[in-house]
Amino acid sequence: DQQVKQNSPSLSVQEGRISILNCDYTNSMFDYFLWYKKYPAEGPTFLISISSIKDKNEDGRFTVFLNKSAKHLSLHIVPSQPGDSAVYFCAASAQSSYDKVIFGPGTSLSVIP
Amino acid sequence: KAGVTQTPRYLIKTRGQQVTLSCSPISGHRSVSWYQQTPGQGLQFLFEYFSETQRNKGNFPGRFSGRQFSNSRSEMNVSTLELGDSALYLCASSPSVGAQNEQYFGPGTRLTVT
Numbered sequence: 326d327q328q329v330k331q332n333s334p335s336l337s338v339q340e341g342r343i344s345i346l347n348c349d350y351t352n353s354m355f356d357y358f359l360w361y362k363k364y365p366a367e368g369p370t371f372l373i374s375i376s377s378i379k380d381k382n383e384d385g386r387f388t389v390f391l392n393k394s395a396k397h398l399s400l401h402i403v404p405s406q407p408g409d410s411a412v413y414f415c416a417a418s419a420q421s422s423y424d425k426v427i428f429g430p431g432t433s434l435s436v437i438p
Numbered sequence: 439k440a441g442v443t444q445t446p447r448y449l450i451k452t453r454g455q456q457v458t459l460s461c462s463p464i465s466g467h468r469s470v471s472w473y474q475q476t477p478g479q480g481l482q483f484l485f486e487y488f489s490e491t492q493r494n495k496g497n498f499p500g501r502f503s504g505r506q507f508s509n510s511r512s513e514m515n516v517s518t519l520e521l522g523d524s525a526l527y528l529c530a531s532s533p534s535v536g537a538q539n540e541q542y543f544g545p546g547t548r549l550t551v552t
Contacts, residue, residue: 331480361543368442368528368543369481414480425494426541428473428481 328352329417331429338436344402346432348415355417360400363412405436442531442544450550456517459547463510463531470512472504475526487512488535524551
């Protein structure tokens with residue numbers, strides 16, 4: 326059973342518009358969440374993270390929102406750029422197993438010029 | 439600073455064979471984690487090594503094993519290969535255990551089992 330779910334395998338957005346990538350988790354022990362971006366033929370790169378003590382974290386065009394009661398987080402990219410086209414992985418970890426990160430299956434984002 | 443390197447980049451093996459994958463972390467990084475990426479399953483954690491000791495292990499059968507050397511380089515071994523082992527195997531290094539937002543991934547080794 327997947328503990329971290331990304332129910333949209335793919336997403337297409339027009340350049341300049343907002344991209345919203347969603348992630349749901351089932352384990353209430355998770356208290357730290359991360360987003361990674363992956364280009365073809367490259368390893369994932371860390372994008373942004375959020376601790377469960379916050380409900381929002383912003384870094385430039387990227388904002389992550391956390392809704393603990395719904396066990397849901399989302400990544401907003403505003404404005405979307407063609408270079409944002411990549412696979413985005415949501416990941417989570419629990420303080421009790423701090424060094425084990427659980428990844429979601431990924432969402433492939435295409436930003437159309 | 440050189441990034442994480444993985445060798446080989448591509449590998450084709452047949453069922454029943456064994457394979458060894460290699461990962462060289464970023465200089466100064468002592469933690470190396472291994473992940474398996476398959477379509478639909480995303481990245482699944484295999485194990486993490488720190489200072490030559492396995493610190494954590496995912497839910498994979500014993501056919502999957504690894505080790506870390508004194509220079510922090512790590513190898514992953516899969517014995518008695520199965521078709522389902524075909525995947526992209528990613529290695530990530532970080533300065534210490536648990537530094538999730540400081541994980542730097544290598545490009546991966548694409549393993550195909552026929």
